[in-house]
Amino acid sequence: MIYITRKEHFNAAHKLFNPNWSEEKNATIFGKCANKNWHGHNYDLYVTVKGEINPDTGFVINLKDLGDLIRTDVTEVLDHKNLNIDVEGMNIMPSTENVAIFIWNKLAAKISIMGGTLHGIKLYETENNYVEYFGE
Numbered sequence: 001m002i003y004i005t006r007k008e009h010f011n012a013a014h015k016l017f018n019p020n021w022s023e024e025k026n027a028t029i030f031g032k033c034a035n036k037n038w039h040g041h042n043y044d045l046y047v048t049v050k051g052e053i054n055p056d057t058g059f060v061i062n063l064k065d066l067g068d069l070i071r072t073d074v075t076e077v078l079d080h081k082n083l084n085i086d087v088e089g090m091n092i093m094p095s096t097e098n099v100a101i102f103i104w105n106k107l108a109a110k111i112s113i114m115g116g117t118l119h120g121i122k123l124y125e126t127e128n129n130y131v132e133y134f135g136e
């Protein structure tokens with residue numbers, strides 16, 4: 001078993017806001033991320049696939065194909081979007097955790113069809129903060 005990772009990048013806007021709470025409580029819990037008129041992040045996305053090496057190619061998965069899949073199904077869906085209102089299927093507060101799971105759900109089945117197994121999503125929201133999701 002060997003692991004291979006493709007890195008991609010996107011920019012998106014969001015705000016973190018729980019409508020069941022007062023503005024004051026939202027500001028206390030979410031800080032700057034509760035800013036009413038949105039704010040942006042530069043997201044770095046690492047998609048790790050595991051599998052056995054195909055003896056004909058020496059690859060687990062063709063990284064160009066994986067890059068194309070991530071761009072079509074994730075980057076083009078999220079890049080320069082407002083994650084709270086623009087993205088079909090993201091009916092949840094767009095925290096880094098929830099965005100990582102959204103990305104996993106977009107990719108896992110298609111990577112299986114390509115012959116690999118999605119191992120993990122690592123999503124950096126800032127230089128200092130990232131989330132990892134392994135499907136459970």
Ligand code: NI
Binds near residue numbers: 015016039
């Ligand atoms: Ni934020």
